[in-house]
Amino acid sequence: MESLTRLWLKIMKIPFTDIVLIGPGEETPKRKWKVIREKRIEMFMDDDQRTIEFIRRQSPVIKTILVEKQQR
Structure with missing residues (x-):
């Protein structure tokens, strides 16, 4: 998933220095906020x-x- 995200960001010309992927689960927004x-x-x-x-x-x-x- 990370390589696909990196490719998408490059195609869209969105600069980035790091990608953090956080999977679904309990309190996902809070876990993302912590990161x-x-x-x-x-x-x-x-x-x-x-x-x-x-x-x-x-x-x-x-x-x-x-x-x-x-859509998948």
Whole structure:
């Protein structure tokens, strides 16, 4: 999944220095927020509206982007 994400970011010309993948499960938005704080992430992308809203409530300064879910 990480290699696919890297490829997508390059194709879309979105600069990045690191990718952190966090799987689904209990309290996913909180687990993602913990990583965002620890790594001092400035831009966060996710395909889950609830997660984006949670991150925005925690820190309106962090750039958040809602990515459309791809059909599988």
